[in-house]
Amino acid sequence: MKAIIPVAGIGKRLRPHTLNIPKALLNVAGKPILGHIVDSLLGMGVKDLIPIIGYKGDLIREYLTTVYKVPITFVEQTEQKGIAHAVSLAREYADGSELIIILGDTIIKTDFTRIPKAGGSVLGVREVADPTRFGICEVEKGIVRKIVEKPEHPKGNLALIGLYYFKDSTPLFKACAEIIDRKVMTKGEYQITDALQLMIDGGAEFHPYHIDGWYDCGKVETLLETNRILLEDAKTGGKRDGCIIIPPCSIDKGSSIANSIIGPYVSVARGCEIRNSIIENSILNEESVIENVILEGSVVGAFAEVTGRKGSVNVSDYSQIDYR
Numbered sequence: 192m193k194a195i196i197p198v199a200g201i202g203k204r205l206r207p208h209t210l211n212i213p214k215a216l217l218n219v220a221g222k223p224i225l226g227h228i229v230d231s232l233l234g235m236g237v238k239d240l241i242p243i244i245g246y247k248g249d250l251i252r253e254y255l256t257t258v259y260k261v262p263i264t265f266v267e268q269t270e271q272k273g274i275a276h277a278v279s280l281a282r283e284y285a286d287g288s289e290l291i292i293i294l295g296d297t298i299i300k301t302d303f304t305r306i307p308k309a310g311g312s313v314l315g316v317r318e319v320a321d322p323t324r325f326g327i328c329e330v331e332k333g334i335v336r337k338i339v340e341k342p343e344h345p346k347g348n349l350a351l352i353g354l355y356y357f358k359d360s361t362p363l364f365k366a367c368a369e370i371i372d373r374k375v376m377t378k379g380e381y382q383i384t385d386a387l388q389l390m391i392d393g394g395a396e397f398h399p400y401h402i403d404g405w406y407d408c409g410k411v412e413t414l415l416e417t418n419r420i421l422l423e424d425a426k427t428g429g430k431r432d433g434c435i436i437i438p439p440c441s442i443d444k445g446s447s448i449a450n451s452i453i454g455p456y457v458s459v460a461r462g463c464e465i466r467n468s469i470i471e472n473s474i475l476n477e478e479s480v481i482e483n484v485i486l487e488g489s490v491v492g493a494f495a496e497v498t499g500r501k502g503s504v505n506v507s508d509y510s511q512i513d514y515r
Contacts, residue, residue, distance in 0.1 A: 192307075193288045194237045196228060197277040198295035199245025199268040204410040208476075208492050213247040215295040216254055217414065218460050218476050220421035221441030224408050225251070227298045227421075229259060235303035237291065241284055243268050243277040273380030279367040290360035292383075294353030298417060300404025300424070306356050310398030314387070315354030317402050325350035326384040328399060335397040340377045340384040351384065352405045366390045411490055418474055419456040437471075460493075 202214030209217075215225040222230075229240065240261060244251045245268045255263055266280045278292060291306070293299065299315065306313055314335060316328055322345035329337040329347055338351070357363050366386040369375075375385050391397065406417035422439035430436060437454030446463040453459065457470050462478035473489040475481065480496040491497055 192235070192237050193239040193241060193285045193290050194232045195241045195243065195278055195281050195285060195290065195292045196225070196232075196295050197243040197268075197274055197292075198225060198251055199243050199248070199271065199277060200296065201246045201271070202296070202409075205414070208411075208490065211247075212250055212493070214408070216247075216250055217408065218458055218474055219298070219408060219414060219418045221443070221458055223254065224298060225254065225295060226258065228293055228295060229255070231299065231303050232291065232293065233259075233261065235291075235306065238262065239264065239284075241266060241281045242295075243280060245269065245271065271380075273376070274383040275367045275370060275381040275386045278383060278386075279364065279371060279381075282364045282368070285360055286364045287359065287361050290357045290363070292355040296408055297353050298404075298406040298408060298421070299352065299354055299402055300406070300421075301400075301402050306354075306400055307358070309356075309400045310396070311358040312390075312395060312397045313356040313400045314397050315352045315402045315405075316349050316399045317352050317405050318348050319350040320348070322348040322350060325352075326382070327351075330399055333398065335391065335399055337391070338384045338388045340382045349399070352402055354400075354402065355383070355387075356400075362390055362393075362395060363387075366393075414490065415456075415472060415474065415488060418458055419472065422456055422458070 198215040200214060202209035205214055216223045240263045242251055243266050248267060252265055264284050268277050268280055319325055323341055326338055326340045327342055327345045327347055328335045328349045330349060366389045369389060370385050371381055377385055406420060407413040408417055422441060431448045433450055434448050435452045440454040440457045442459040443461040445461040446459045448465045450467050451465050452469045456472040458474045460475060460477040463475045464480045466482045468481050469485045471487045473486050475491045476493040478494050479491045482498040484497055484499060
């Protein structure tokens with residue numbers, strides 16, 4: 192089985208953090224978003240990874256080749272033309288294969304091994320509060336009959352959540368090529384929902400697979416919420432001499448913590464230095480420095496420094512904040 196992972200996006204809603212690194216490499220619950228995704232895929236039996244890279248793609252390449260010892264084929268998307276366009280770029284590497292596609296900006300918690308058992312073609316779905324923001328499925332007798340991308344007047348609230356499985360990927364690549372050739376665009380992009388609908392119109396059957404654990408990492412507030420949920424599930428903690436660690440937390444062994452209270456719901460990445468501080472419900476990316484502060488609900492970028500007062504911050508890589 193092969194996996195396509197589109198990770199070419201810029202991540203505008205997560206600026207300033209995505210000015211220096213791609214969204215997929217932001218830390219959440221002890222590892223990058225992309226790490227959570229790849230671990231799930233390998234656990235279901237995926238043998239080959241096909242990341243679709245673009246913005247800061249060299250960092251995606253470095254991370255994956257350093258951490259994972261599996262076959263990886265990187266495909267570059269130089270223009271942001273939508274998910275169907277991104278998928279079409281991988282055709283020569285995956286056409287005809289058993290294939291799963293999972294978007295690189297959400298974390299899905301489910302039994303991935305059950306997905307192929309749900310049908311020859313499977314769409315991950317979940318009920319949502321605002322269906323105008325998603326591709327919405329209309330299901331009849333257990334089969335998806337229609338898909339509408341971000342409908343103004345939705346007929347339901349069962350949304351696609353960015354997970355697609357195909358026992359045979361050939362019809363998908365043909366559909367993506369056709370909508371691109373015909374210039375079928377929705378909201379200015381070649382949408383995978385249009386390709387899927389073309390397949391449905393041609394007689395393809397898609398089975399919905401309901402996902403309960405679906406965590407959005409698209410903006411700071413949801414990134415922190417995802418961090419809390421995943422840490423709670425993992426029930427992680429830790430001990431440091433002279434410090435109080437309130438679980439759940441994820442604290443990298445390569446970090447340094449002195450005279451501080453950490454937790455609950457804190458992720459501390461490799462190389463962080465924390466001194467004389469109280470930190471709760473926050474994410475500290477690698478080699479950030481925190482000293483003499485009380486932080487809550489904060490995301491601190493890699494190599495950033497925050498010193499000197501109580502508050503909440505959203506500071507990107509290499510920044511320096513000193514309240515003294």
